[in-house]
Amino acid sequence: MTSANLSLPAAAGGRRKIARMRLLRRATPWLFCLPAIVFVAMFFGYPIVQNVVMGFQEYTTSTFYSGEAPWVGLSNYATILSSYLFTTTLVNTALFTVGSIVFQFVIGLALALFFKRNFPLSGFLRSLLLLPWLLPLIASSAVWKWLLDQESGALNQFLGLFGVPAVPWLVDPTLALIGVIGVNIWLGIPFNVAILYSGLQAVPKLLYEAGSLDGAVGWKAFRHITWPNIRPVVSVVIVLGVVYTLKVVDIILGLTGGGPANSTQTLATDAYNASFVEFNFGEGAAISNILIVVSLVFALVYLYISRREPNE
Amino acid sequence: MRTAQKRTGRAPKVAVAAAALILPATLTACGGAAASGTESPNTLTVQDYLDPSRDPLYQACAKEVGVTLVISHVAGPGLIRKVLQQSSSRTLPDVLMLDNPDVQQIAESGALSPLSDYGIRGEGMLPAVVKAGTYAGKLYGLAPAVNTLSIFYNKEMFRAAGITTPPKTWDDLRANAKRLTTQDRYGFAMSTINTYEGTWQFLPFMWGNGGTEQDITTEETVQAVQFLVDLQNDGSMSKSSLIWSQDDVIDQFIAGKAAMVVNGPWQIPALQEQRDVQWGAFTIPTRLPTQTTVAPLGGEVYTVPRTADRAKMAKAGRFVQCLVSPEQQLQTAKVAQNVPTTPAVAEQAGRSNPALAPFVTTVQNARSRTALLGPDWPKAATKIYNAVQLALTGKAAPAEALRLAQGD
Numbered sequence: 001m002t003s004a005n006l007s008l009p010a011a012a013g014g015r016r017k018i019a020r021m022r023l024l025r026r027a028t029p030w031l032f033c034l035p036a037i038v039f040v041a042m043f044f045g046y047p048i049v050q051n052v053v054m055g056f057q058e059y060t061t062s063t064f065y066s067g068e069a070p071w072v073g074l075s076n077y078a079t080i081l082s083s084y085l086f087t088t089t090l091v092n093t094a095l096f097t098v099g100s101i102v103f104q105f106v107i108g109l110a111l112a113l114f115f116k117r118n119f120p121l122s123g124f125l126r127s128l129l130l131l132p133w134l135l136p137l138i139a140s141s142a143v144w145k146w147l148l149d150q151e152s153g154a155l156n157q158f159l160g161l162f163g164v165p166a167v168p169w170l171v172d173p174t175l176a177l178i179g180v181i182g183v184n185i186w187l188g189i190p191f192n193v194a195i196l197y198s199g200l201q202a203v204p205k206l207l208y209e210a211g212s213l214d215g216a217v218g219w220k221a222f223r224h225i226t227w228p229n230i231r232p233v234v235s236v237v238i239v240l241g242v243v244y245t246l247k248v249v250d251i252i253l254g255l256t257g258g259g260p261a262n263s264t265q266t267l268a269t270d271a272y273n274a275s276f277v278e279f280n281f282g283e284g285a286a287i288s289n290i291l292i293v294v295s296l297v298f299a300l301v302y303l304y305i306s307r308r309e310p311n312e
Numbered sequence: 313m314r315t316a317q318k319r320t321g322r323a324p325k326v327a328v329a330a331a332a333l334i335l336p337a338t339l340t341a342c343g344g345a346a347a348s349g350t351e352s353p354n355t356l357t358v359q360d361y362l363d364p365s366r367d368p369l370y371q372a373c374a375k376e377v378g379v380t381l382v383i384s385h386v387a388g389p390g391l392i393r394k395v396l397q398q399s400s401s402r403t404l405p406d407v408l409m410l411d412n413p414d415v416q417q418i419a420e421s422g423a424l425s426p427l428s429d430y431g432i433r434g435e436g437m438l439p440a441v442v443k444a445g446t447y448a449g450k451l452y453g454l455a456p457a458v459n460t461l462s463i464f465y466n467k468e469m470f471r472a473a474g475i476t477t478p479p480k481t482w483d484d485l486r487a488n489a490k491r492l493t494t495q496d497r498y499g500f501a502m503s504t505i506n507t508y509e510g511t512w513q514f515l516p517f518m519w520g521n522g523g524t525e526q527d528i529t530t531e532e533t534v535q536a537v538q539f540l541v542d543l544q545n546d547g548s549m550s551k552s553s554l555i556w557s558q559d560d561v562i563d564q565f566i567a568g569k570a571a572m573v574v575n576g577p578w579q580i581p582a583l584q585e586q587r588d589v590q591w592g593a594f595t596i597p598t599r600l601p602t603q604t605t606v607a608p609l610g611g612e613v614y615t616v617p618r619t620a621d622r623a624k625m626a627k628a629g630r631f632v633q634c635l636v637s638p639e640q641q642l643q644t645a646k647v648a649q650n651v652p653t654t655p656a657v658a659e660q661a662g663r664s665n666p667a668l669a670p671f672v673t674t675v676q677n678a679r680s681r682t683a684l685l686g687p688d689w690p691k692a693a694t695k696i697y698n699a700v701q702l703a704l705t706g707k708a709a710p711a712e713a714l715r716l717a718q719g720d
Contacts (some may be wrong), residue, residue: 061392062421064400084716150552151569171551173705259506260554261701276393277507278690279417 048292054285061279069282076286085262085270092177093266093294097245099181100188104241105234107185108192113222115193116200126197133190141254144183145170148255173263176256180264184251188244192237199233200226232305239302243295267291353621355380356628359395360409360612361388365647372643373634379627392418399423404617406628410453412444412613413508413681413689419447420687424615426450430629432636437653444680445613447687453613454636457650459576460607460678461516462670463597464562464583467590469497469571478594482517482539485572485597489548492571499548501570503556504540504704508690510697512608512681513558513574514540516596518696519606519679525692526684528699529714535599537703537710544704554704565589576610577671580649584667593670609678611650651675695719 055076057069080086115126132140147154148169156166169179207225211217216224249268252258258265258273265273267287275284356379358370367383374381384405386394392414398404399421410418418424427433427445434442434454445453465478473492479485489499503513517540518525523533543549550556556564562579564570566586574596583591595605614635616628634640641652645661651672652658662672682689699717702708708716 060421061396061417064396065421065423067400084719145555151550168551171554171705173707256555257506259701261705261707262506262698263705263707278694279392279396 051285051292052289054282055289057282057285059281059285063281072282076282080283080286080290085265088262089265089267089270092264093246093268095177096181096184096248096264096266097242099178100184100245101238101241103181103185104188104192105238108189108237109196111189111193112196112200113226115197126193129193130190132187137187137250138254140187141183141251145255148179170256171260173261176260176264180252180255183255184245184248187251188241191244192241195233195237196230199230202233203229235305236302239298239305242298243302246291246295246298267294353623354378354627355382356407356624356631357382357384357405358407358409358631359384359386359391359405361386361391361411362409362612362648366644369635369640369643369647373631373640376634377627377630379631395423399617402620404619406616406619406624407631408615408617409612410615412441412453412455412458412609412611413693415445415453415613415615416447416682417687417690418615419450419452423617424452425618425625425629426452427454427616427629427632430616430626430633432629432633434636436656437636438655438658438675438678440609440678440680440683441611441613441653443683444609445615453615454632455611455613455653456636456641456644457648457652458609458611458675458678459578459650460610460671460674461513461574461576462593462595462607462674463572464565464575464579464591464593465572466565466568467592473571478592479597481597481601482599486539486543486546486548489543489572490546493546493548497569497571498550498564499570500543500572501550501556501561501564502540502553502574503558503561504553504697504700505555505557506697506701507557508693508697509558510700511693512610514696514700515608515681516574516605519608520596520598520603522603524684525681525689525696528692528696528718529711533714534711537700537714539599540700541703541710551704554701565591577649577651577668580667593667595670595674604677605674607674607678609675609680 054069056071056073057063058072058076059069063069111129115122146152148156150156150166150168150171153169155169156164159167168175170176203226207229208221211221211225247268248266249272252264252266252269253272256264258269268291271284271287271291273284274280274287278284356374356377358381360366360383362385364385370381370383391410395404395408395410395418399418404423408424415424428451432451432454434445434451437454438458441455441458442451445451445455463478469492470476473488475488475491479488485500492499504510514536517536518528518533521532521536523530523536540549544551544553550564550570553561558575558579561570561573562575562582565573565575566583566589568589583589596607598605614632616625616632619625635644636653638652638654638657641654641657642661644650645652645657645668646665649665649668651668652661655676658672658675662669681693685692695717699710699714702713702716703710707713
């Protein structure tokens with residue numbers, strides 16, 4: 001007891017030092033994380049929280065000057081969900097996303113397989129394929145708008161050579177959606193080719209050699225060797241593709257502005273219109289919140305897949 | 313730029329797409345660069361979406377008021393977004409130009425100061441213009457010159473088709489359009505695009521027939537929509553009108569692919585450059601010969617935003633007063649091919665410029681878009697272009713389309 005008492009000052013000093021060391025050691029990982037946490041909170045957390053809050057407010061032009069945004073509860077959501085347009089935009093979003101992804105992927109995979117056989121100029125051609133990716137979207141959508149023009153568009157003039165009457169690409173409600181999807185497919189192919197091609201490169205050549213001894217060539221080789229090996233890449237490409245496609249606004253705005261008669265209006269363009277054309281930021285935020293939830297589902301799928309992969 | 317493009321150079325057709333998900337949130341947080349308050353007390357900042365051809369007019373008034381100017385021309389579609397940023401960060405310019413249907417919305421927010429503070433009351437000016445700039449009984453903005461819509465026609469095509477007098481009624485217009493339509497041109501063209509521009513172009517037909525934006529399902533508006541559907545079904549109007557802006561429409565006219573087009577006087581300079589197109593203009597026909605044409609009033613007004621500096625606001629007030637004075641009205645009309653706001657001055661401008669004459673007549677009867685609904689106009693405008701598009705794409709019959717779009 002006494003000895004313990006006597007030794008207390010020194011021991012306490014040492015213990016305090018140890019405690020401080022231990023605290024520091026425990027805090028170190030957090031300190032390393034701090035910049036990332038601050039970054040995420042500032043540039044992702046704050047805007048999303050703000051957007052969620054805005055969805056419950058009547059946030060209009062007046063708000064910018066007065067700073068007042070009355071709380072309106074769920075009324076923004078009620079307005080959106082009861083609008084005759086909501087189903088249309090939802091269906092359009094689904095068609096646009098599914099249509100784009102399916103064709104982007106199939107064409108992208110076909111091209112990637114094609115370029116895997118190294119032939120003269122294949123590297124050059126492959127880099128040319130990246131062009132759509134390199135062009136500013138506003139520029140390429142403006143050019144596509146000319147190409148698809150009913151009266152003087154290049155596509156219709158070409159089809160005219162074969163006696164096809166002028167097709168109202170961006171004017172007919174059904175064709176407009178197809179047209180917009182088509183342009184988006186053109187735009188998404190480079191991404192698919194680039195990622196899938198690198199996935200194909202990673203498949204060991206040995207497997208094909210061994211497989212060919214057992215008679216796995218052509219389709220069989222693809223089915224039993226290539227496909228299982230690139231599956232992780234495929235799921236990444238598709239999930240990222242879905243998330244990118246859900247939020248497309250620029251191409252649609254450039255080509256049709258969501259028209260004619262809202263036939264190419266998606267959740268993303270609708271949110272854009274509500275916020276930046278009608279300046280009804282509350283409703284715009286509510287629509288984009290719905291969109292965020294949909295994207296989030298796919299993001300979670302992506303996380304799930306990418307976490308599972310290494311164990312396989 | 314809701315109504316009309318008044319710039320000689322074209323604004324980018326597509327609004328610069330922003331990240332729609334994140335921007336609404338960040339907009340509140342960030343402000344634009346400081347636009348006022350940093351310069352000397354004798355410098356005024358002026359912000360508009362016009363082009364540098366206006367600068368000499370501004371400079372003339374600056375001389376009169378005894379100030380120097382910092383002028384910034386921003387792209388049309390971005391103006392309101394910029395104004396909103398500036399109003400939340402309190403960096404509004406000293407003098408702000410707004411498109412007339414936007415004035416009430418911005419005035420409602422409290423960002424503008426009443427022009428009566430500076431002794432401006434708009435005496436002698438066209439009542440519709442004063443009304444367009446008035447919110448809750450107070451005048452916030454005035455335009456030196458305004459515009460409206462009429463129909464430009466190709467004189468040669470009219471001669472070739474044997475049409476001697478411009479159409480007076482919808483039936484005439486429809487019959488003429490049909491006669492003027494050939495294999496490689498349409499008799500009639502207008503913009504029915506899914507923006508406020510499409511609504512603006514439709515209004516002469518809706519209003520001229522007695523339709524109202526307070527209830528778009530009335531018989532008068534149904535008839536107006538039906539008229540456009542008829543023109544399209546006759547093959548006299550291209551289905552592409554659904555995606556044409558007003559500039560696209562005038563391009564069709566200049567290229568000889570349309571014989572008659574709905575458009576405004578700001579296109580006159582572009583048309584005058586075309587030596588080989590002989591053109592004229594007539595007022596938009598009404599359904600019955602007894603009706604009078606009621607076209608929408610277009611044009612940009614000048615306002616004095618509330619800034620912290622009272623002395624500067626007073627100078628800005630004097631500057632705006634100078635801009636809307638009769639001499640400046642004439643000058644503006646000349647530069648922009650618009651109609652001066654004071655009727656007497658307008659007549660003078662019409663005499664010296666025959667091309668402007670039909671517009672001078674129509675402007676006297678023009679109505680401002682915010683006259684009935686005030687700050688709620690944009691909502692109605694959206695419903696109107698949606699209805700027109702639903703009907704023209706054949707997704708719904710006119711009456712049904714209007715009911716659907718109105719949403720009740």
